[in-house]
Amino acid sequence: MKLKAIIRLFGLFAILAIPKIGRSQPPRGPFVVSPKVNPDKTVTFSYLAPNASTVLLGGGQFGAVDVPMTKNAEGVWSVTFGPIKPDIYPYSFKVDGVTVMDPANVNFFPNERFKGSLVEIPSDSPAIYALRNVPHGAVTYEYYPSVEGSTGTIVVYTPPGYNKETSKKYPVYYLISGTTDTEETFWKVGKTNLMLDNMIAEGIAKPMIVVMPYGNPAARIAEQKSLSKPTDIVNRDSEDAVRRAKFFETDLITNIIPYTDKNYRTLANRDNRAIGGFSRGGGQTLRAAFNxxxxxxxxxxxxxxxxxxxxxxxxxxxxANPDKTNKDFKLLFSGIGTEDFLYKGTVEWETYLKEKKINYKSYVTDGGHTWMNVKKYLNETLPLLFK
Incomplete structure (x- = not known):
């Protein structure tokens, strides 16, 4: 009886203690809204850090380089910057010298080396990548058996109506992102899915499947073996760059394409297959296509x-046989920005193709090596595929 009484007494103490424990929890900080896009296309960025000495805004692609932020009485640092030209931009905060994402923002830039947040400045008329009231396709994550026994990842876009018209087959665009980007970047930053939704609705582009692979299988292998990821390629013309491109090409040809053709309703022939990529992914594209x-x-x-x-x-x-090459490739597209650090090399390559009588379509825009320009390249090329 004494033991039961002790147990009952202990239970009573535990119940009585619950409200006290609940009251002892530290209060939440102020609710932070960030980023806030204002009607005049300025943006207010905020970050809660009551104990920080300095907080700086980093958004170099829209002109904000280490912009000081001001702290209020609640410990929220803020700054209003702009106006900013409509587009989608990465940004981050530097808190006492440490670069961090915006914890109030769920939209982030998928990347191996840095984790920036994303802010979208809407244009007065809806951009081609804006979310519109049109039929939408689906975005799916897939795992597939990859090189050296690893498990690879791809993101797959299927067009509107794919799950309804179950007998219809589609062409496929293999779209490879750049150095340190991931399989998510053409989706989350490039907005390829929304661009195609809008273009298909307008009759500008043909319905297609888009397969977005991770362009760095060596890093995936290292991750799955708990090893350090390989260093980034510095010289894009080096033997190491060519070797790594070949490694990805092997994965693409022997694993990714067969997996896609097996699991999706594809038109599995060269006339209905496209390949494209940005930066490192562009080099992988050219080598894989030419091989x-x-x-x-x-x-x-x-x-x-x-x-x-x-x-x-x-x-x-x-x-060696330009007539055959020009017949083989229905489109050989080269896009570059005049401020891109790869502009000179791209122009030299295009000049070489011209001298060799290889047909290509050149698209030159302003700006640098950015995902703002990638969306321009997509806008130019998606309507040209499979026509």
């Missing part, structure tokens, strides 16, 4: 190139 002319009829290089020296060494199959 596998039987696989791809549409090739889109976004801010990338192959040097004339490498072309002469590895791709005489492309230059």
């Amino acid at each position: 596998n002319v039987d696989k791809f009829a549409y090739v889109c290089s976004y801010a990338s190139y192959i040097s004339p020296a490498e072309m002469d060494k590895n791709f005489t199959n492309i230059t």
Whole structure:
């Protein structure tokens, strides 16, 4: 009886203690709304850090380089910047010298090396990548058996009506993001899915499947083996760059394409298969396409190139018979910004193609090596595919 009484007494103390424990929880800080896009296209950025000494706004792509923020009585640092030209931009905060994302913002830039948040400044008329009241496709994450026994990841866009018209087959665009980007970047930053939704609704682009792979299988292998990721490529024309591109090409040709054709209703032939990519992904695109002319009829290089020296060494199959190459590739696209650090190399490559009588479509815009420009390249090329 004494033991039961002790247990009952202990239970009573525990029940009585619950409200006290609840009251002892530290109060929440003020609710922070960030970023806040204002009607005049200025943006107010805020960050809660009551104990910080300094907080700076970093948004170099819209002109904000280490902009000081001001702290209020509640410990919220804020600054209003702009007006900013309509587009989608990455930004971050530097808190006492440490760069961090915006914890009040769920939209972030998928990347291996940095984690920036995203802010979208809407234009007065809806942009081609804006969310509109049109039929929408689906975005799906997939795992597939990859190189060296690893598990690879792809993001797949299927067009509106894919799940209803179950007998219809579709062409496929393999779209590879840049150095340190991930399989999510063409979706979350490039807005490829929304661009295609809008273009398909307007009759500008054909309904297609888009497969967005992770362009760095060596990093995925290292991650799954608890090893350090390989360092970034510095020299894009180096033997290491070519070797890594070949490694990805092997994964693409032997794993990704067969997996896609098996699990999705694809038109599994070269005339209905396109490949494109940005930066490192553009170099991977060109090498994979030139090594596998039987696989791809549409090739889109976004801010990338192959040097004339490498072309002469590895791709005489492309230059030796220009008539055949021009017949094989229904589109060979090269897009570049005049402020891009790869502009000079891209122009040299295009000049080389012209001298070799290889047909290509050149698109030159302003701006640099940014995802703002990538959306421009997509806007130019998506309507040209599979026509």
